[in-house]
Amino acid sequence: MSNIVSVANENGVAVVTIDNPPVNALSFHVRKPLYEALAALRDDPAAKAIVIACAGRTFVAGADITEFGKPLQQPELRAIIAFLETIAKPTVAAIHGTALGGGLELALGCHFRVADSGAKLGLPEVKLGLLPGGGGTVRLPRLVGAAKALSMIVSGVPVSAGEAKAAGFVDTVFEGDLIAQAIRFADEMVARGGPFVPVRDRNDRLAGTDLAAFGAQAAELARKARGLEAPLACAEAMRNAITLPFDLALAAERQLFLKLVSGDQSRAQRHLFFAEREAAKIPGKDLRKRQIARVGIIGAGTMGGGIAMALANGGLPVTLLETSEEALRRGLATIEKNYAVSVSRGSLSEDARQKRLGLFKGSTDYADLAGCDLIIEAVFEDMAVKKEVFGRLDAIARSGAILATNTSYLDVNEIAASTSRPQDVLGMHFFSPANVMKLLEIVRAEKTAPEVLATVADLARRIGKVAVVVGVCHGFVGNRMLAARGAENEALLLEGATPSQVDKAFTNFGWPMGPFQMGDLAGLDIGWRNRKARGQTAVIADTLCEQGHFGQKTGRGWYRYEAGSREPVADLEVEALIRTKAEELEIARREIGADEIIERTLYPLVNEGARILEEGIAARASDIDVVWVNGYGFPIGKGGPMFWAGLEGAGRIVERLEFWHGQTGRAIFEPAPALRRFAETGAWEVAGG
Structure with missing residues (x-):
């Protein structure tokens, strides 16, 4: 066959082995010889059963993500799985390491799945802003039921081999030599005799599904999604699996997948996937790591x-x-x-x-x-x-x-x-x-x-x-940019906004909470102490701290908190304090909209990130995105501040920063040279080396 897909006949059981290190991803150069091997074996009388296995440390750990969003070369995964389901002789997936995404979907195309006791199985596509695109939303519920499949697919969290067996999508869990035991299992299935029913035709677990209960489960997942499209698409695909014939549900899954893969959210989440891996790389070959035992x-x-x-x-x-x-x-x-x-x-x-x-x-x-x-x-x-x-x-x-x-x-x-x-x-x-x-x-x-x-x-x-x-x-990187994001917070209040209006603009954007609610959670005394150490002041926040209002831990901060509750309640005394301070400073108050709040908080955030790149404090713009998504709650569907700058339009950000710089004269609004270059070229550069 090829050096990537090989076939060995073990006393009548054909073992098809994929060897595509490091994780046996299903790229085109794997799919083509795999399809050819299965086509040759389907009608081969010398092969009474087929085992699909993988060399190396894992079963197929997913599709080749670099192919997403590009013209797909045939055969695609869905065609391989459909072909697998035409094979009358028993087919067995022998799973070790991880069977994730397309890897698990390939396994679901087999009649049976056996796994090493240490294996992990799952459909984590939602973490890339996608849904399973190879039939996972249609086949998995036929083995485990709609409720279990929905929770697995929307969470994207893999389960152990033991959990998979208990749920019903792994038939047997083995200790020891997996391939040898998979061959014995295939022999037993041959001896038992057919017909061997493909997963697509197993409808028992879907029959009688309580659609009202499913709808309630999906609604709760939608509430937790906070603006992310993929979890909602997963729920829609799962409902199709329950209510539509298999082929129609499969076609609908594909349309949902194509819509997601071309959208900004999936692009953002795929950007973060690669950014996290790039951020962990340390320049220099063959660095000898020191031992850390205690x-x-x-x-x-x-x-x-x-x-x-x-x-x-x-x-x-x-x-x-x-x-x-x-x-x-x-x-x-x-x-x-x-x-x-x-x-x-x-x-x-x-x-x-x-x-x-x-x-x-x-x-x-x-x-x-x-x-x-x-x-x-x-x-x-x-x-x-x-x-x-x-x-x-x-x-x-x-x-x-x-x-x-x-x-x-x-x-x-x-x-x-x-x-x-x-x-x-x-x-x-x-x-x-x-x-x-x-x-x-x-x-x-x-x-x-x-x-x-x-x-x-x-x-x-x-x-x-x-x-x-x-x-x-x-x-x-993080706290320096946080200071830039928060530099206008008090000015926004003095000029006409309330803490709840600012926080609402943030949560509508996709943040888990706004800056004032976050301040109350962390404790206002932390920022107060830091300001005093640097000789800085914040007229409203300092007054709250002088009154002993440090946030949730004292029951009052920017908001009030009822006894035993963490739910913020607008504090009329704080709003009165803001108006009083504005009068003392002779600041005329006006209506401030959500667009202005975003411009005066998130545009400086991006601008400070550009300065950090110029100075070489961060090696890559994507490193900054990783910091802000994982440490500060920047919405993952927007990919981090530097990626989002491209979605928002760097030219617009420069233009509005120049406007606010003219209005206020404040340095945070002076566009950084790296931001101007990004607006011109569409690519972040690192002027600082």
């Missing part, structure tokens, strides 16, 4: 405890250091409580909780950090305090240990200079809560060794974080 965390507060949990969740032993036994006990108790909540919610087993707690070692003695391979400082955001900590670490940490600061804003070069080993120092900016949030900004200091960056990037993958390497500046 991690030390300094500080058991909210941030330090969350970081410790993130590492323990990844299976790493953690030494947690505090200044006193009382603070240490408090921190460990919070960690235990957080894990107990996970057990009560069913997201963690009691056995897993005990194993994770067993990875923690508490201490109040710096000497206990001497054996750690990585030490992360998570103390108060104060340069003098952090430099003192790093001076102590320099004295006790073993040679070659990586020393990291969790600072959100401070100069990592200055921190590194307080040690005799600046090559081993970098920033690891986790986002709160650190055990939940995916983003990790890895801050590259001037003297950080490349292998240190590579080691920490690899660690990020181990603990399930999305890592982006950034340079040193105040606030790095």
